[in-house]
Amino acid sequence: MAENLDETASLGPVYAARLAEDLKRNAEEQERLASEVAALQEKMATLRHNQALLVNMQQALGHTEQSDESATAGGAETASVPRQATPTTQAGKVQTGRAKKSTAVAKTAPAAHSTQPTKQGKDQGPTLRDLVVTHLSHEGEPRSAIDVADALSKEHPERGIKITVVRSTLEAMVAKGHVRRSKRGKSVFYTADAVRSASTSQPVTA
Structure with a gap:
């Protein structure tokens, strides 16, 4: 009986040392994981910021491309309008004269309009x-x-x-x-x- 008590008393310090070492390892592991979590959170914040910038750029570029496509489609539609044949009757001659006047006005109008953006561009710098x-x-x-x-x-x-x-x-x-x-x-x-x-x-x- 006395021998069992002596053996238990001698093992007590050994168990205490092991428990202390296990606690130390546990604390170090928690500290390491906390550092990794903080680094991952920082990386996630950076990725979200970059994502927001990329979305804004995509929207801006998409709006510019849509504007260019609309302008190109409008020019193609205007160029594809067929010219009506000139009537040979007397009434057709009157219509031809009116058409010539309309064409002359249409030619002069874009010229006057084209000078306006140039002036605005100079004013804006x-x-x-x-x-x-x-x-x-x-x-x-x-x-x-x-x-x-x-x-x-x-x-x-x-x-x-x-x-x-x-x-x-x-x-x-x-x-x-x-x-x-x-x-x-x-x-x-x-x-x-x-x-x-x-x-x-x-x-x-x-």
């Missing part, structure tokens, strides 16, 4: 994309969207430039290949493309 490319080309180093928006707001306070519009414009230009995007930690920076920056005097088309 360079587009936001032109300003962004020019600024990035002059800087020569990566700039964040906030830096670009602040600089353009100071140079052109009358335009009311917003950071959200600048960021969307930069992302759209990245998709077009006019601007390169790089990441440092959690921050995103933009640089004008070396080939594109050589022609900053020309407007950037969508």
